[in-house]
Amino acid sequence: MKAKRIVFKVGTSSLTNPDGSLSRAKVRSITHQLAVLHEAGHELILVSSGAIAAGFGALGFKKRPAKIADKQASAAVGQGLLLEEYTANLLLKKIVSAQILLTQDDFADKRRYQNAHQALSVLLNRGAIPIINENDTVSIEELKVGDNDTLSAQVAAMVQADLLVLLTDVDGVYTANPAVNPEAERLHVIENITPNIIEMAGGAGSNNGTGGMLTKIKAATIATESGVPVYICSSLKEDALLEAANQQEDGSYFIAQKKGLKTQKQWLAFYARSQGAIYVDRGAAAALSENGKSLLLSGVVEIEGHFSYHDIVTVYDKETGESLGKGRVQFGYSAVKDMLQSQKARGVLIHRDDWISITPEIQLLFTEF
Known part of the structure; x- marks a missing residue:
């Protein structure tokens, strides 16, 4: 056709x-x-x-x-x-x-x-x-x-x-x-x-x-x-x-x-500007990259940048330093910081519908040109 x-x-x-x-x-x-x-x-x-x-x-x-x-x-x-x-x-x-x-x-x-x-x-x-x-x-x-x-x-x-x-x-x-x-x-x-x-x-x-x-x-x-x-x-x-x-x-x-x-994922992958960084443990990294799961607050190790509710942030594997992808957060920086400090971090930080993994092809796009 x-x-x-x-x-x-x-x-x-x-x-x-x-x-x-x-x-x-x-x-x-x-x-x-x-x-x-x-x-x-x-x-x-x-x-x-x-x-x-x-x-x-x-x-x-x-x-x-x-x-x-x-x-x-x-x-x-x-x-x-x-x-x-x-x-x-x-x-x-x-x-x-x-x-x-x-x-x-x-x-x-x-x-x-x-x-x-x-x-x-x-x-x-x-x-x-x-x-x-x-x-x-x-x-x-x-x-x-x-x-x-x-x-x-x-x-x-x-x-x-x-x-x-x-x-x-x-x-x-x-x-x-x-x-x-x-x-x-x-x-x-x-x-x-x-x-x-x-x-x-x-x-x-x-x-x-x-x-x-x-x-x-x-x-x-x-x-x-x-x-x-x-x-x-x-x-x-x-x-x-x-x-x-x-x-x-x-x-x-x-x-x-x-x-x-699809349109939403395209926007996340190529155009959405990151407002901060989130570092996660190996379990959370595997859940995001390999199993198609949402990012839970319990998997967050460290955060950077003063992002707000529904901002886009980049997520990194804390152990390797590699970028895993980008997503829309359900909590702002201050709320996440408070929950991490109180050790009461529960719930979903980035839903899988608001997440895009950085595939090798997409990573190539931004690192080789």
């Missing part, structure tokens, strides 16, 4: 001319392909770079600026120009588009995360095509390498897409850099993202883009761990989006994990 709900991520290098300016011809090609897929019954989301590329020329810059403030100003001008291009072309096919600007805070805050999910669901159900980008004008942290690769994976996971397509200027993951090693071979199907895969993906992207293959592997990790398969392919083909939607043979296809994380 072909993927019905697809998230496409199009990078700056797939939207620009050689001088770094926005290519209207490339935008027209992308919107034409989106229209064909839309008319065929697909639900589509486009995560698009290109705001800075669309705006820097209008501000008098001769080339893509390097300073953060100059990038933000260019994005402020370019965001409207870029959306205007997409909107005008899609309206020719009587397709409504919608602009959504997100930052990492929109994923970290549970209420904002739910609001974004609900808005996207309504747009898709109404036949609109959401066009998403980082809110580059006001963000600093988000203007980092690979931001829209990660963003597209977060969006694909949020809406439980059937496929995430990362379009770039190379046609997949290779065993070595194909530009310098003629013996490099493309990996057609990737079942698990291992340290070896990450090592193969090392290196930078093109001059106009902000992401390399490494950030795409990070995005693939987030998506596949959430149950969404990922296809990395070249945007240089004339009908790249159409080919990616209907067959995944000319790129690298990442198989989704069978037990993909």
Whole structure:
């Protein structure tokens, strides 16, 4: 069965001319392909770079600026120009588009995360095509390498897409850099993202883009761990989006994990910010990691940080120092401290429904990138 709900991520290098300016011809090609897929019954989301590329020329810059403030100003001008291009072309096919600007805070805050999910669901159900980008004008942290690769994976996971397509200027993951090693071979199907895969993906992207293959592997990790398969392919083909939607043979296809994380668990694993630390004994560590149990107060050895009721905290094995996962606490720091000191610690501190174990794959995501 072909993927019905697809998230496409199009990078700056797939939207620009050689001088770094926005290519209207490339935008027209992308919107034409989106229209064909839309008319065929697909639900589509486009995560698009290109705001800075669309705006820097209008501000008098001769080339893509390097300073953060100059990038933000260019994005402020370019965001409207870029959306205007997409909107005008899609309206020719009587397709409504919608602009959504997100930052990492929109994923970290549970209420904002739910609001974004609900808005996207309504747009898709109404036949609109959401066009998403980082809110580059006001963000600093988000203007980092690979931001829209990660963003597209977060969006694909949020809406439980059937496929995430990362379009770039190379046609997949290779065993070595194909530009310098003629013996490099493309990996057609990737079942698990291992340290070896990450090592193969090392290196930078093109001059106009902000992401390399490494950030795409990070995005693939987030998506596949959430149950969404990922296809990395070249945007240089004339009908790249159409080919990616209907067959995944000319790129690298990442198989989704069978037990993909649901929305609540995704939020806990990838976005929720820890407000403290809890150290537990070996019995509690085994109950959490191996037996799928809740964390009882009786298993707590030590606590750190001034967390409150229902905050998210990270739990560690006191003996090994290893991170076990994250969860939502049922008591604040002061209450837990009092109970531990009085040796009357009873009850559940973190319910298993509010807990996510840090698997080797998720741990790899945060330690190797």
